[in-house]
Amino acid sequence: MRQIVFEESLNGITIDRIIRDYEYNMPTKHFHDEYEVYYLLEGERYYFIEHQTYLVKKGSLVFVNRGQIHKTGLAGTSYHDRILIELKEEPFASFFSFFGDLSLKDFFSKHYGVLELEEKDQRRIERLLTSISTEIQNKSIGFEISVMMKLAKLLIFSMRCKADTNTFIPATTATTAKHRKVDEVASYIVNNCTNPISLDALSKHFFVSKCYLSRIFKEVTGFTVNEYINIHRVQKAQYLLLYSESNISEISAQLGFESITYFERVFKKYTESSPLKYRKQNRKEIQPIRTKKAEPVE
Numbered sequence: 001m002r003q004i005v006f007e008e009s010l011n012g013i014t015i016d017r018i019i020r021d022y023e024y025n026m027p028t029k030h031f032h033d034e035y036e037v038y039y040l041l042e043g044e045r046y047y048f049i050e051h052q053t054y055l056v057k058k059g060s061l062v063f064v065n066r067g068q069i070h071k072t073g074l075a076g077t078s079y080h081d082r083i084l085i086e087l088k089e090e091p092f093a094s095f096f097s098f099f100g101d102l103s104l105k106d107f108f109s110k111h112y113g114v115l116e117l118e119e120k121d122q123r124r125i126e127r128l129l130t131s132i133s134t135e136i137q138n139k140s141i142g143f144e145i146s147v148m149m150k151l152a153k154l155l156i157f158s159m160r161c162k163a164d165t166n167t168f169i170p171a172t173t174a175t176t177a178k179h180r181k182v183d184e185v186a187s188y189i190v191n192n193c194t195n196p197i198s199l200d201a202l203s204k205h206f207f208v209s210k211c212y213l214s215r216i217f218k219e220v221t222g223f224t225v226n227e228y229i230n231i232h233r234v235q236k237a238q239y240l241l242l243y244s245e246s247n248i249s250e251i252s253a254q255l256g257f258e259s260i261t262y263f264e265r266v267f268k269k270y271t272e273s274s275p276l277k278y279r280k281q282n283r284k285e286i287q288p289i290r291t292k293k294a295e296p297v298e
Contacts, residue, residue, distance in 0.1 A: 001019070001020070001021040001022065002018065002019070002020050002021075002022070003018065003019040003020075004016065004017070004018055005017040005018065005019060005081075006130075006133045006137070008133045008136040008137050009136070010136045010144065010147060011091065011144075012087065012088040012089075012090055012091050012092060013085065013086070013087055013088070013092075013136075013147065013151075014084075014085070014086045015083065015084070015085045015086075015129070015132055015133050015136065016083070016084055017041075017081070017082070017083045017084075017130075017133070018081075018082060018084070019042075019079075019080075019081045020078070020079070020080055020081075021078060021079045022078055023074055023078045024074070024078065024080075025071075025072070025073050025074060026070075026071045026072045026073070026222065031067055031068060031069045031070065031231070032066075032067075032086075033066055033067065033088075034066065034086040034087055034088055035063075035064070035065065035066055035086070035087040035088075035089075035104060035108050036062075036063070036064035036070070036084070036085070036086055036087075037061065037062070037063055037064075037084070037085040037087070037154070038056075038061070038062035038063075038064070038072075038082060038083070038084050038085075039060070039061050039062070039082060039083045039084075039125060039126070039129055040056050040057065040058055040059070040060050040062075040080065040081070040082050041058065041059075041081040041082060041083065041126065042058055042079065042080060042081040043058065043076070043077065043079050043080030043081060043082075044056065044057055044058070044075040044076045044077075044080070045072045045073065045074070045075050045080055045082075046072065046073040046074070046075045046174055046179065046220075047062055047070065047071075047072050047073075047114065048069070048070060048071045048072075048073070048179075048182075048220050048221055048222075049062075049064055049068055049069070049070045049112060049113060050068050050069060050070070050112070050186075050190070051183060051186035051187045051189075051190050052113070052173060052183055052186075052187075053173065053174035053179040053182065053183055053220060054113070054114045054171050054172060054173055054174065055075060055172045055173065055174050055175075056072075056075075056114055056172075057116060057172065058122075059116065059117045059118075059119065059121075059122035060114050060115065060116045060117065060171075061114070061115040061117065061125065061158060062113070062114050062115075063107075063108055063111055063112045063113060063115070063158070064108075064112055065108040065109060065112045066089075066108065067235065068112060069221060069222070069223065069228070069231065071220070071221060071222040073219070073220065075174075083126075083129045083130075085129070085132070085151075087104065087151070089104065089105075091148075092104055092148060092151065093105070095148045095152075096148075096152060099152065102152060102155060102156065107155050107159070111158060111159065111162060113171055114171035114172070115158055115161060115162065115169075115171070116169040116170075116171060116172070117161070117169075118167065118169070121157075121161070124157075125154070125157070128150060128153065128154055128157075129154075131150060132147055132150050132151070135147050135150070178216045178219075178220065179220060181206065181208065181213075181216065182216055182217055182220040182221065184206065185202055185206055185213065185217060185225075186217075186221065186228065188202070188205070188206075189202075189225075189228055189229055189232060190232055193229050193232040193233050193236070193255075193256070194233065194236065194254065194255050194256045195256060196256060197229055197256075199213065199214060199225045199226065202225060213225070230266045230269075230270070231270060233255045233256065233257065233266070234266060234267055234270045234271065236255055237251055237252075237255055237263070237267060237275065238271070238278065240254070240255075241275055241278055241279040241282075241283075242279070242282055242283055248260060248263075248264075248275050248276060251263075251275070252264075263275070
């Protein structure tokens with residue numbers, strides 16, 4: 001069973017609530033340019049984000065940054081009820097810029113992951129998320145500003161929850177052998193992706209067979225090991241293209257690509273742009289950093 005409770009969209013935002021009662025796993029190869037907010041009303045789900053698998057329980061908020069690899073999967077029974085919001089950078093970044101300590105980019109960079117809520121706060125967030133959908137659906141006077149204010153309220157509430165050491169509940173991570181192994185391998189790749197890495201080398205390093213590692217890695221992350229390596233290399237390449245003076249050939253070599261041709265092909269696959277075009281389009285308002293060695297993107 002798949003039941004759409006509501007599904008609304010506005011310039012820069014989509015929100016929907018879907019109930020599923022069948023074995024559902026997110027499509028593979030999932031990452032995108034929108035910020036994502038996920039709230040689980042009922043059920044349990046595994047949620048892989050970047051290099052960590054969380055066990056998401058009823059009453060949990062999940063925040064996913066732009067470009068982060070993420071995938072949900074079955075945990076326990078198949079029934080689950082969730083609300084999902086996807087946000088584009090604009091118009092929200094410009095609206096939030098009027099508030100000195102509120103930035104979409106900063107919030108999702110610092111606070112991505114899972115926030116488990118107390119029961120009293122669960123009801124508060126459920127009402128807030130439902131009211132966002134209602135505002136978009138009814139389109140009453142001032143509804144766009146109202147939606148932005150409600151989103152700001154959601155982000156501020158979440159930051160305060162994480163800052164309150166007396167009530168903050170640490171996120172629950174997955175404890176199955178499969179998820180722990182994938183998390184270990186994913187973390188290793190993130191930290192070593194510029195070095196020569198292969199499925200064969202990883203299987204030996206982590207004492208598992210290539211076949212087993214290949215299978216569980218794609219089950220949990222949605223990507224093959226090689227795809228995951230290349231995505232993180234491309235993300236580092238994006239940083240270097242914007243903030244270093246290295247040329248394309250030098251960046252290709254720094255990131256461990258076999259050749260500049262292969263680098264350009266992989267880069268275009270994931271960004272729909274050549275490295276040179278990406279640099280020209282995105283450095284227009286960025287001053288080159290000449291006095292400081294470029295650091296890789298985390």
